Amino acid sequence: MSVTILFLGPLRDLAGRQEIEVDAPLDWAGLLAAVGPEVAEQLEQKRVNVACRGRVRADKRALLAEDGDEVALLPPVSGG
Amino acid sequence: MSVTILFLGPLRDLAGRQEIEVDAPLDWAGLLAAVGPEVAEQLEQKRVNVACRGRVRADKRALLAEDGDEVALLPPVSGG
């Protein structure tokens, strides 16, 4: 009964880790609480996206991740 | 005591040969006489250039080729 949260790019440094496991289900409020205040502040910004099950959410605040889901936190890309 | 005249591209077909040897020295009138009426008619056209010793002549009518020189008759290029 868990959800994996992945920290990508600079958010990895900010979180101090690559991923965490949290209990399912996970909604927006649960996500903000799980990632700590610094990452939460980033998540509130428009330029940071959230993907669930490999797809970017159009409305990240409507997140509802279930058991086995992977939630990826996506800061602005650098490009290749 | 000879000058080589080279026929390039379509002028080769018109002349029916790739090159001829003629007596040196060779001027513009001599060139026209040497190449036959069909090629001569082409040479009179602005779009046909003449090179002597590997350089395109700015004024082809001022041609004066000497013994051992190569005169190349250059129709409009096709590009590569």
Next chain:
Amino acid sequence: MARLSLSTPLDVRLLDKGMSVGEALAAFNATHAEAGGIATFLGKVRPDGEVRALELSHYEPLTLAGMEELAGNARERFDLDGVLVWHRVGVMVPGEAIVLIAAAARHRRSAFEAADFLMDHLKSAAWFWKRERRADGWHWIEPRPEDHEDRERWK
């Protein structure tokens, strides 16, 4: 040479180690024998004084899918016979290849434009996060404003 087998019409790869550029292009050329023109671009880590290494991280479900979508868009927009998009991830040092793209088309203008289009999108809109290691440690990089402007040209 050119024993490498490519998918057609799109060959899109994320690579975690070096690529053999000559082999890739020989294979692409052989695969698209009927195309009149092939334009390619190879991007490498520049030996820019301070930069000792570059790291590209990615999120495969988005990164690879995004590259595939981009390659498909380029193919359709420029009427290409084939497209190759290869991108490195992981740690690279100056001189190493980061990206290799190729576009095969009937006419050269389409091939050039497709290559340009692919690079402009990869450089600013692909799902990569980049950091550079300098004398004082790692630094995260964001696209330059020019990169975004380059991409705007295609809108």
Next chain:
Amino acid sequence: MARLSLSTPLDVRLLDKGMSVGEALAAFNATHAEAGGIATFLGKVRPDGEVRALELSHYEPLTLAGMEELAGNARERFDLDGVLVWHRVGVMVPGEAIVLIAAAARHRRSAFEAADFLMDHLKSAAWFWKRERRADGWHWIEPRPEDHEDRERWK
């Protein structure tokens, strides 16, 4: 691979038989390890229904000198690290390479523009005469009006 040795900064050749494209580009890449970007273009004889063969004739004192001058101009204009310009002469069949160019530069925009510039000039202003063999024999070809227009862009 890449045992081929290239001249720097300009490698300009007229070739009377097939070229190994992968090997050439691997060598160019190795020779210009410090360049951030390498743009290339490969032009091939298109299998256009009727055309069975293509013949390019040239006049070496002008053709090679002209290609060298063009490569030098491109290098200066686009601030390139290196340029490769290889052109076939003689008889070619569909699918065979006619021209291979490569431009190595610090930034990708310069590399792309240089490749485009080189091709536009080679296609309409280089000292080549081209004819095609169709079912009914050989036909001399002149540049298409578009080829001249393409070149005018750089004036």
